[in-house]
Amino acid sequence: MALDRWIAMVILAAALAYGYAAFFTMDHLLPPFMQRNPIWPSTFPKILSVLAILTSLVIVLGLEKPETTDKVPDIDYRRLGEYNLVHAILLLVLMVAYALLLRPAGFLCATLGFLTLGAVILGERKFHILLPVAALASFVVWYLVDAVLGIFLRPWPFFL
DSSP: OOHHHHHHHHHHHHHHHHHHIIIIISGGGSOTTTTTSSSOTTHHHHHHHHHHHHHHHHHHTTTTSOOOSOOOOSSOGGGGGGSOHHHHHHHHHHHHHHHHHHHHHOHHHHHHHHHHHHHHHTTOOOHHHHHHHHHHHHHHHHHIIIIISOOOOOOSOTTO
16 A cells, blocks of 8 residues: 555544544533533534544545556655655654743744744745745734634743
C-alpha cells in the first residue's frame, strides 16, 4: 500500500475517535437550556469528523486517483533523504515555537513572525510584499477574533 494510504488510515482512525467523542460524549453534559439550541458546541466537531472520515476513505479506497498503468508511488519512503526534510522539520519546529510564544509575545508579534519565517523557509524572498501581507493577515485575523467574535487575544507582548 502506498504511503498516502497509510497516512489516510492513521487520519481515519483519529477521525473515527474524534467523531465518537463528538457524537456520543460531548452532548450529555449540556445544561437543559442549551439542549434546545439549534447549534450545540459539538456541531462543528461533528461536521469536521464526518468530513475527515469521508476524505480519508476516499484516499484509502483510491477514488481520488485516475486509473493508470504505471504504479509509481508519489512518495518513495526509501529515498526520503532526497526530499527537503530540513524544510519540513524547520516548519514543525516553527509551529511549536509559535504555540509556545503565542502568549508571551502576543498574537500580532507571534503570528507576524510565524508567517514571515514560514514563508522564508518555503522560499519566499520578496520581503517588500511578504512583510505587509503577513502584517495585514495577522491584524485581520486578530481583529475578527477579538472584535467580531468577542474572544480576547492579547495583541502585544506581556511587557507592553
